Amino acid sequence: MMVLVTYDVNTETPAGKSRLRKVAKECVNYGTRVQNSVFECVLDNAQFLLLKSKLCSMIDEEVDSLRFYHLGNSHKAKVEHVGLCKGINVEEPLLF
Amino acid sequence: MMVLVTYDVNTETPAGKSRLRKVAKECVNYGTRVQNSVFECVLDNAQFLLLKSKLCSMIDEEVDSLRFYHLGNSHKAKVEHVGLCKGINVEEPLLF
Numbered sequence: 559m560m561v562l563v564t565y566d567v568n569t570e571t572p573a574g575k576s577r578l579r580k581v582a583k584e585c586v587n588y589g590t591r592v593q594n595s596v597f598e599c600v601l602d603n604a605q606f607l608l609l610k611s612k613l614c615s616m617i618d619e620e621v622d623s624l625r626f627y628h629l630g631n632s633h634k635a636k637v638e639h640v641g642l643c644k645g646i647n648v649e650e651p652l653l654f
Numbered sequence: 655m656m657v658l659v660t661y662d663v664n665t666e667t668p669a670g671k672s673r674l675r676k677v678a679k680e681c682v683n684y685g686t687r688v689q690n691s692v693f694e695c696v697l698d699n700a701q702f703l704l705l706k707s708k709l710c711s712m713i714d715e716e717v718d719s720l721r722f723y724h725l726g727n728s729h730k731a732k733v734e735h736v737g738l739c740k741g742i743n744v745e746e747p748l749l750f
Contacts, residue, residue: 566689593662623737641719
């Protein structure tokens with residue numbers, strides 16, 4: 559299933575900047591960065607719960623926020639993109 | 655239907671900062687800001703096409719990006735939030 563992870567991390571403090579780096583780094587292990595704070599992750603439920611618990615342990619819930627959107631399995635038809643494309647689609651073959 | 659609008663606007667130039675303000679301002683007219691660059695918009699198809707064309711005309715496709723996620727009508731069950739909550743749910747009654 560595809561889970562969209564979006565986050566806002568308050569970077570007004572050095573600690574906030576560090577939280578942001580950690581959150582982004584963790585998300586890279588699970589999916590594709592499609593925008594600065596938007597990741598598309600193809601996960602089973604166990605992987606999702608693990609990712610969620612890791613991210614929740616990294617943020618400061620008073621000033622940061624995480625959102626998880628469950629897009630299901632037929633996610634491709636649900637997404638439209640315009641403009642600069644950051645990510646590569648991990649489900650498509652890499653042609654060299 | 656619920657459409658999630660996420661965007662990255664390159665703000666390295668004054669023009670970029672202006673584009674960012676415009677995009678955010680337009681999205682506010684159509685939905686709820688749930689994170690800095692994430693809006694949840696309850697729209698019919700005509701409204702979506704109008705919003706999309708307006709936003710596309712505002713960004714610089716070389717350096718900015720827009721993503722639209724169609725979450726359908728049963729969107730509430732698909733979203734999980736952790737941490738600081740920015741938006742109010744426009745579909746729920748406002749209690750004074």
